[in-house]
Amino acid sequence: MEIILKEGEQNPGYEWELVRRAQKGDRAAFEEIYRRNAGRVYAVCLRITAHTGKAEELTQDVFVKCWEKLPSFRGESAFFSWLHRLAVNLVLMEQRSQKRRAAKEITTDALEMLEQSEPFNSSIGPFDLEKAIAQLPPQARTIFVLHDVEGYRHGEIAEMLKLSLGTCKAQLFRARKLLKEVLK
C-alpha cells in the first residue's frame, strides 16, 4: 500500500524522534503523533463503519492500542503504514465481533443473511459519493474503501478479511456497480 505523507511529515527523522520519545512513555510526543495522524485514522474508521459514533470510539481505541504496542514498533516500515494497518485490523475485528453479537441477538437460519443489507438507495439526490459509499452493503463497502480509497490490493484485502480472491473481486465489482448507478 502506498502511503502519501502529509506536509510537515516529510521529515522522517522528526517523526522517528517523536516515536522514539513516545516509546519511552513521553505523552506529549504521543499527543503530537495523535494530532498528526488522527484525521486519517478517523477517515478510514468512518468510511468502513459508516457511523460517526463508532468511528470516534474506534479512533480512540486505535490510539490506545498504538500506545500499548508502540514499544514493539521497530521502524521496519513507515510509522503511518504501521498505524494504518493497526487501525484497519482493529476496525475489521470490531466488525467481526459486531457480526457475532448480531448473530446471537437475532434468530435467523443463516449467518450469511447478515450480509444482506437494506436496499441500496439509488436516488439520494445531488451526487454525494461519501453518502453513497456509506449506504453500500457492509462487506462491499469495506472492500471498496480498502481497495479504491486506501489503496490496498486484492490479495492483501482477501488475507485480512479471510475471503477468497474471487469473493473480494466480486464484492468490489458489486460496490462499484451500485455507486455507478448513483453517478448516472
Next chain:
Amino acid sequence: MNCQEIEVRLNDHLDGILSASENAEVERHLESCLNCKEELLRLRNLMAETAALPKEMIPARDLWPKVAGRIALTKQTASRSFFGLPLNRTVGALAVAAVLILVAAGIFWKIKQSSTPFWEVGRLAGSPKVGSEKLFDTGKLRVGEWLETDDSSRAVISVGNIGHVQVEPNSRIRLVEARLTEHRLALQKGGLEAQISAPPRLFFVETPSATAVDMGCVYRLTVDESGGGQLEVTFGWVSLVRDGRESMVPAGAVCLIRSAIGPGTPFFKNKPARFQQALERLDFEQGGLPELEIILNESQSSDAFTLWHLLPRVAGVERELLYGRMAELTPLPEGVTSEGILRLDAEMLLRWKEEIDLKTEFFSEPQTKTPLTERSTL
C-alpha cells in the same frame, strides 16, 4: 465475449490486473461497442471521484482528552506486572481469579452436598428390578448393582444432587461409581434420558461402544442389541469418547455410535436424509469422495462443527476439499493457517473450533432445559 462479461473485465482492466492478451480482447470489444465504452467512462469517472476524496476527516469533537485519559491508565506492552500480563489486564486477571475461587468453593460445597454412598431410584411404571428385587416405589441402587426394566416398566435414578436419569423400557443399567468427583453409570442396552446440572466431566455413562461425558446438559442415549446406539442432545454439550476418538455433540444435534468403531460425526438432526446417510457411510461403511461431495454440497454455516469433526477422519484431496468448504463457512481466525489445519496442527484446530463453537451455539436449538417427564419424587 459479450457485454456482460466485458463489464466485469472493465474493472480488472482499469485495475491493471489483466494480462496483455486479455487487455487486447477488452480493447477490441470497446472499439465496436458504444454501450461498453460509456460503461468504461462511468467507471473511470467513479474512480476519479473516489481518488479525489479527502484522505483526512476531522472528528466533530476533539478525541485526544479521552485518549489521554485512557493511556494514563494503560501501561505500554513492554511493562509487565502480573504473570506477564499488562497492568490494565492485571485487575481483570485478579477479578477472574477471585471469581474462580468463589466458583470452586461453590462447586466443592455442591459436590460435598451431593455425596451419597448409593443413589436413590424410583418406579415410574411397571415393575423395574434392582438386582433381583422388584422395585415397588422407591429404593437404593448401590455401586455394582443392576437396574432392569421390561417392555412395560420405567424408572428414574437420582444422581446425587446433580441431576436425574430416566430409564426407558427394556433397559439394563448398572451403577459403576458414586463418588464425589465421578458419577458413572453403564448402559448395557435400552435407553435413558439424563438431565444434569453440574460442572463438566462429573457424570459419565458408559455404553459398549463409547462413553458419554456430560458437559452440563440434557440428553437421550440409546443402546441397541449390537452395542451401537445414538446420542441426541437437547441442552448444552455432550462429549462421546472411545480410544482417543471424540465427538462433541451440541444441543439440537445427534451422533450415531457403532460397535467396534465408536462415535460417528455429530450433525444437526434437521439435516436432510441424503446428508445423514452420506455421513453414516463415511463414518462407518468406508464411504469416500462421493459421500463427502454430498455432505459438502448440503452443508451450511450451521454445519461447520460437523465438518470440523471430519477433518482428521479424511485425508489427501478429501481433506483439502473439506477444508475449502469449511473456510467458506467459518473464516480462519488470526494466526491459524490453511497449512496448519491441513496437517492437523492440534492448537490451530482447537482455535478454529472455538470460532466454530460460537456459531454452533447460535444455531443450536433454544437453550431451555426440558424437564424430565413423569419424574417421581424421590
